[in-house]
Amino acid sequence: MDITTVIGIIAGFAALIGGFLWEGGQAGGLLQGAAALIVFGGTAAAVVISFPWKRLRQLPEAFRLAFGSRPSDSGELIEDLAGLSSVARRSGILALEQTAESHEHPFMREGLGLIVDGSDQSLIRHILELEIDKRQDKFDGYAKIFESAGGYAPTMGIIGTVMGLIRVLGSLTEPANLGSSIAVAFIATLYGVASANLIFLPIASKIRARGEEEVQVMEMMLEGLLAVQNAENPNLVRKKLGTYLDDERGDKPAGAVSR
Secondary structure (H helix, E strand, O other): OOHHHHHHHHHHHHHHHHHHHHOOOOOOHHHHHHHHHHHHHHHHHHHHHHHHHHHOOOHHHHHHHOOOOOOOHHHHHHHHHHHHHHHHHHHHHHHHHHHHHHOOOHEEEEEEEEEOOOOOOHHHHHHHHHHHHHHHHHHHHHHHHHHHHHHHHHHHHHHHHHHHOOOOOHHOOOOOHHHHHHHHHHHHHHHHHHHHHHHHHHHHHHHHHHHHHHHHHHHHHHHHHHHOOOOHHHHHHHHHHHHHHHHOOOOOOOOOOOO
């Protein structure tokens, strides 16, 4: 599990609740079942309406991407590609056939298969760039679901507040209860705004960041695979692909694919 996602969500809600309690509020005052039903039920319904089922059934994978831990294997992949380039220089491209069939990374398998088949380098680049674009679109699709929820939740909160105020205005004969009733009505707005800015939108941002990392690794593999096809010197392969390891801030390295 990616501990930063969990810590961030917990810290955010702790700050909100802590500030509320600091000002003398009561924790129980933040719990309102009807408001939660309106905000979260309404948000879920709006998201279901907005996206087809084939997109919604990808939600478990989206959650795994946001909360799961994916150790970086860039360094290992660079060494792997340098080794493959060495084999190609020493024994020829056909010596990579077994690796092309058994490599654990599907993108590497596809690229090596194209190389072993003798495909033209421009064709290999085009096919693999299409795979990268497809992967990027998939991550964007995950993020859009949560961004949509982040847009709907505050609106549902306002709807819940308006419904609560309607109920309050219908009970003006009981002025002693007006204060507490109005406070309860505004809990819905709190739920909507807080969930959007502490859960839905941050998760969308995390998914996009994870997607960018994975796409960058794929771009690195593409450059490495083309170097293997050219049977480049393994040391040069390491140096070229090492620029991706230096890119810790997310800037696009000089050797990245332009699409």
